[in-house]
Amino acid sequence: MMFLANGHDGASSEPGVEGLLAAGRGMKHKRAIFALLRLYAEIGGKLLDNRTQAERLAQDMKHVEAVIRMFEPGFDVTKIAARRRYSVNPIFRRGGGASGRRSKFYAPLASP
Secondary structure, three states: OOOOOOOOOOOOOOOOHHHHHHOOOOHHHHHHHHHHHHHHHHHHHHHHHHHHHHHHHHHHHHHHHHHHHHHOOOOOHHHOOOOOOOOOOOOOOOOOOHHHHHHHHHHHHHOO
């Protein structure tokens, strides 16, 4: 039995994939349906992983907040803005001249 990402086993009052395939309707789409089911399950798994990671990160933030309050008891942590780290693309870095990057990027395309 296959469990979907939402926790259901697919057995519901709605006609499922098994019903479509067994009735002969959708036989030409069998591969597509199974690929979509697999993709759906993978996305559901990623969603569950991200929820777990979000809970861990929230717990880590509470621990850091507690340590900040140990050093500064009256500090208001709600004024701290969240920020993200961005990965740097080696071809298109921020700053500097654009012509150097373009020539490095397009050089293989320009040579005959």
